[in-house]
Amino acid sequence: MKRFIETLKNIWKIEELREKILLTLGLLLVYRLGSNVVLPGIDPESLTNLQNQADGGIIGILNAFTGGAFANASILALGIMPYISASIVIQLLGMAVPTIQKMQKEGESGRRKINQITRFLTIAITAAQAPGYIANLMSQNVGVTISPSLFWFTSIIVLTAGTVFAMWLGERITDKGVGNGISLLIMVGIIASLPQAFLQEFASKIDRGGGLVLFIVEIAVLLFVILLSVALVQGVRRVPVQYAKRTTGGRTYSGNMARQYIPLKVNAAGVMPIIFAQAIMFIPVTVLSYAGLESGNANWLVSMFSDIQGFWYNFVFAVMIILFTYFYTAIQVNTNQMAEDLKRNGGFIPGIKPGKSTAEFLDTVLSRITLPGSIFLALLAILPAFAMVAGVNTQFAYFYGGTSLLIMVGVVLDTLQQIESYLLNRHYDGLMKSGKLKGRTVSAF
Known part of the structure; x- marks a missing residue:
């Protein structure tokens, strides 16, 4: 304190x-x-x-x-x-x-x-x-x-x-x-909306026996989910890069002295896959409603895409998030451009030929780390549905994952990083005990 x-x-x-x-x-x-x-x-x-x-x-x-x-x-x-x-x-x-x-x-x-x-x-x-x-x-x-x-x-x-x-x-x-x-x-x-949702959840749990213990468990689970979200936002795979010769601060380094890293984010797509998936999930219901076909043969489709706690809704939602994560990561991270920049600056990945081979290697690494990242992102996106099924208030359940939680975590980390930079540049201690926040988070949008 x-x-x-x-x-x-x-x-x-x-x-x-x-x-x-x-x-x-x-x-x-x-x-x-x-x-x-x-x-x-x-x-x-x-x-x-x-x-x-x-x-x-x-x-x-x-x-x-x-x-x-x-x-x-x-x-x-x-x-x-x-x-x-x-x-x-x-x-x-x-x-x-x-x-x-x-x-x-x-x-x-x-x-x-x-x-x-x-x-x-x-x-x-x-x-x-x-x-x-x-x-x-x-x-x-x-x-x-x-x-x-x-x-x-x-x-x-x-x-x-x-x-x-x-x-x-x-x-x-x-x-x-x-x-x-x-x-x-x-x-x-x-x-x-968090204070109101928090108070409503607290009041609903206090009104029944053993509710206070259950409420404390819910808060502990929420804090754990927040920690997982921070790990997802901050997680990177560092690819070592070496330069044949590099001049920094008037001094020339070569060999291992010039080694640096390319930080490939586990979740380079941020919250955009969830936003894309949510937008598409609401299209069938909207189209059928405007066309007046929400009943009859199309009723099962409307019911499936309207029940946010249903199995098929969350299954389709999770699959779409995984697919959109790969799609948006391909947009955000241009491995060919990264390989060209490395080659132009005399850098190379140890054991990998510069140029096309480097681009293929980076693309392979990115694909491998994107798979667990996309699955983790999909699980976070459907966590609110599990919270609702477990009896958590609908408004409070939205803070257990999805777009809301990831935006809050990403924005808070980005803002703290800027404040950290100001403190360290003025020779003050940073916000963290170690004196440095890991990495630089990408803004939500």
Whole structure:
């Protein structure tokens, strides 16, 4: 405890770090306040049906990511998710569109161009999603105090502006604050529901005999799952690299003195496989519902993809996560480019020929470590279903795994790493007893 207090004092002593943390907290507070501002023309007392709808399914997931803004019919109801969708689209286009591929190789100037394209695409996606959200509002008999046509027009404008504002807040945090702003906004939205879910679970267990012991066991299991998630996020396979001759700090090293490592992450895909799989899992139900075929012969399909505690739902979900992990890892990690960079800089993997043989070796190693990583990721994704079956409250069960837990772990580790860097650069002790956090985590998005 004494060391923790001393670390907080050291953080406060660094003026630049102190200002960044305060700015980050202030912008996050603004985002949370905006999540409770209802759209103009809506009677807040008529939102009961919408809030009940957000208890499960894809609506529940969206509501969790927006910190309850979706169910509150807030001006930030669509949150930052359109920006995430736009970023995913740009990443996928980078595989097939030569122009975007060229921008990705142009360094900082290319990054600025891609960011600008992503912003415009975010506006387009938000403008397309806003009418769907408003139609859902109207179907839930939400009370509207102004004319429907005016409500539709103003709501589309306000929802689009709200997403642009959330995107701006995230970029300000990234540029001027601490951590990845977009990921922090999502994490804050997820954590916002944790206290209520915790209290509900505690109250439900206390009301029955032996409930306190069971609740303590649940918390212990949750902490264990968090430790496993940290291990998944931080896990790397270090591939040794040696340079024939390398100059560092004015000194020339050769042979074993110049040995370094390529850190291949066990889970290079992050949470994206879960997001992709979840999106596809909801497509059949959505399509059949809009087509009016949710009954009759298609009823079994709707039932299977709607029961998040069912065997077949979780089996298909896990298989899709494993497949998408390989797919997204192939997008994120370009072994051919890594081999070319090594060859250009005079580096080689001991026992492996430079060039094509190196690329094949890296690809083989990556495939081997991705298999256990993808299986582990799939197990984490379906853990909430096991928690629900075991009697854990639905809202609290979502924190036992899946996208929510991985985002929180990844964002917290990334933010702590930045704070750690500031402390060590100013010759203070780090956050950890060893003085260094292992590795550098990749932001959630």
